[in-house]
């Protein structure tokens with residue numbers, strides 16, 4: 508594996524303003540408290556109550572129960588920008604709205620970390636870092652509510668349920684969280700163990716891939732393993748299909764583009780001397796270019812139909828387009844890049860080569876309004892905090908929490924300036 512990203516990088520915490528440094532103990536406390544009681548998609552009841560309780564304590568207006576457990580908080584800045592000073596009438600109409608998004612769900616994974624704050628719910632774990640995202644969003648909301656005089660606009664902080672697979676962003680958008688007041692731009696971050704602490708992965712355009720899923724059942728005709736001519740062998744047919752599906756990326760897609768077709772499951776047969784009646788495969792498709800929407804399903808159907816027909820088998824293909832690709836707006840990505848450059852050592856701390864074929868339902872927000880999703884490096888091999896996301900030993904360097912708050916706050920200040 509070849510990587511241009513440094514293995515570790517030092518963090519200059521003096522770039523985090525003293526008031527956010529002082530928040531660090533609380534950020535860690537909130538994150539650890541959430542880590543101990545992980546909840547699955549759309550069941551983030553305790554998590555949602557925790558968030559609402561804090562917002563309430565700090566006097567921040569918010570609405571709960573959106574798309575089941577989602578929350579939207581509103582923080583109005585009181586600073587006057589140049590335009591409203593020159594023309595006080597424009598104050599209301601020209602008020603810009605920036606949204607900040609955090610996801611709240613955990614995963615059905617048994618935690619293997621031996622830490623005092625390990626998950627207290629058997630079989631459930633915050634193994635993606637969403638506990639950290641909630642802490643960062645809360646810290647940002649707290650800081651902004653204390654410093655309303657420092658920004659001239661409205662900030663919406665969106666806590667969404669169910670990022671992992673099910674998709675809570677789409678119902679949040681459908682519930683109108685980007686309206687009333689209308690959101691002009693949105694930002695969001697993922698703590699990222701694929702990058703070392705002290706780096707920020709940010710880029711314009713495609714950051715993360717579209718996520719599609721398929722399942723296919725091949726129906727042949729079973730029989731005796733020694734008498735194949737009386738059968739239609741679903742194992743042979745499905746083997747050809749697995750190979751043929753690889754040609755979509757290799758032969759149909761422009762090599763300059765990126766895409767993946769993975770068959771993750773293939774099940775058939777019951778005994779070594781029996782020709783299997785049917786076979787079942789499932790898999791995932793990923794790509795960056797939104798123009799490919801619908802293409803893979805069509806092409807896959809053509810290939811499977813052709814192979815089945817040539818062998819006298821039949822098939823049933825199921826296909827789901829789950830998340831569109833995460834596409835960042837050039838202007839907002841530049842805003843994030845410029846403020847992040849002041850927080851990490853540049854140029855090495857800014858990593859534009861951070862694209863991944865993983866998916867994220869932040870894409871639904873980014874389809875609706877321009878914005879930028881970015882990665883805050885959180886791995887620290889020196890502290891044994893470098894396990895990948897969704898691993899039973901996933902954990903991250905909590906210094907990244909304060910960095911996340913500092914970057915969000917700077918984005919807010921700069922966006923409205």
Ligand SMILES: [Zn+2]
Pocket residue numbers: 634635671896897
């Ligand atoms: Zn995840």
Ligand SMILES: [Zn+2]
Pocket residue numbers: 635636637670697
């Ligand atoms: Zn995640």
